[in-house]
Amino acid sequence: MGFMDSMKQMGDLKKMRDQAMEVQKKLSAIKITVEHKGVTVVLTADQKVVSIDGDMEPSKVTEAVNEALKQSQKIAAEEMRGLMGGMGLPGM
DSSP states (O other): OHHHHHHHHHHHHHHHHHHHHHHHHHHHOOOEEHHHHHHHHEEETTTTTEEEEEEOOOOHHHHHHHHHHHHHHHHHHHHHHHHHHHHTOOOO
16 A cells, blocks of 8 residues: 555545534434423434423333434434445445
C-alpha cells in the first residue's frame, strides 16, 4: 500500500465520519411522540428523552418508553441504511 492509497483511505474515513456526524445531527432533531396507556413520551431519534407526562405508574411509563425507543431505533436504522448505502460497503 503506497502513500497515495493511505491518503485516499484517510480521505474516505473523513468523509464517512462527516456523514455519520450529519446523520447524528439529523437524528437529534427528529422528535418522536408516543402515547401509550395514558403516558406520553417524547424523545429524539438519537434516543434522548425530552419529556414524560401522564399516568406515572412505573409499568406504564416503562412500556411507553420502550415503545418510543423501538420507534427511534427504526428511524435511526433507516437513516443509517441511507448513509451506508452511499458508501458502497459490501453486505450493507
